[in-house]
Amino acid sequence: MALKIGIAGWSLLPPSAEIPGALDELIYSSTSQALVDAGITIAEIDGVCMASSDLNDGRAISTMTLTGSTGSFHKSEMRVCNDALAAVWMGAAEVGSGAAQTLIVCAWNKFSDVVDPAAIPALALEPSMHRSLKYHPDAILSLRESQESGTIVLTDAAPLQPNDTAAAVVITTDGHPKAGDLVLSGFGSSTGPYLRPGEPVLKPTQSAVAAALKFAAVPISDVRRIFVGGLHRISSADIAEALSVPESSIVREDPQTADLGYAAGLVALVHALELGIDGPTLVISAAGLGVESANAVLVEMK
């Protein structure tokens, strides 16, 4: 299977405790700059794929109130309630199928508008049992690790600092004159069954990576670097071991800016693009309690 999606441009508002401005202004700043970077006008955009959280944004169906800023005014708009890498491969599917020629993929977070961001993760817990116990959501991951290892696992990491950010990438058909020299060539997600007790917590990540590499027909040994969005509770050594790569190939986000909500994967992708692609480069993310929802995309030079 071969599908190459052109990367025309990108933009990032670097993660920060507070980025001044309204949420729609943050998003517009990022999407409009990505268009400038791509040399593409809004008239050439067919639609937008985005990753956002109504809970983080404090809006019901937040994208409906943010349409003007994403660039989807009177255009196609698709949203994932998942990490932004899922929006990337959704956009790639739309371009690859011929349903669209050029799209914006964007994601954001403005946690600084939330009075108590620390209260949000607990809402992901099942309400009648787990949430009533009021334990840290990271404990879910620890319990999975405990089942995997058969040992006691501490949940002792301090909560991450929530950050504001906005990121956008313009993708287009590989043959588009503004496509540039980089392509998205592999796409994978953890679409298999939920983990059974005792199964490796990184199995979804392994599945997503394996699917992306198989799609692109690229062996893991050819991958130069792996940019990781999210997965903050998992060490680089464990990720490297799970993916059978040297730890030196793992690139993590700054731990102080790692909690980027659904934007984590897209921020990692933009960081990879900004640092330069010198060979097959994986971008991975995993979100949700127990990091069961994993995504991977592969970026290559043409």
Next chain:
Amino acid sequence: MTETVRIPGEWHIGYQYTIGTFASAFFDGLRKGEIWGSLCEQNGEVAVPPKSFNEQAFVPTDKLVQVGLNGTIQAVTIVTAPFAGSPDVPYAVIYVKLDGATSSIANYMHGVDLGDGTTLPDALSIESPVHAVFSPEPEGRVTDFWFEPGVA
């Protein structure tokens, strides 16, 4: 058979929405009995309330302009179904294009007998003239003003 149990829960997250400088200017204007919009010099659109970018042209709109308090009705609904926190029914909500604006802004329509809410008064017809009326003690909220029939 055991009866189904309900476990009480609550979901409350507070927000302090940053509204940006353009929207802030709009709410500051309301305190003075003024309504402000934003002009997009590329396509001539005047958005009310103002935005720092134009959604259609996708360019920054860095100019605030004051619009008139008179306008015409572009859309209307009479609400007869009560909703949590809403005014007593029936009440009318209208979209009004104010003089000098190219977009419409929503607010309540007062000064019209809505009866039982099933008959549309002439004053609420599309393109009927209305004008903004301000509260004697504006607080910088969208509820500082409402619309009434006719020209001020």
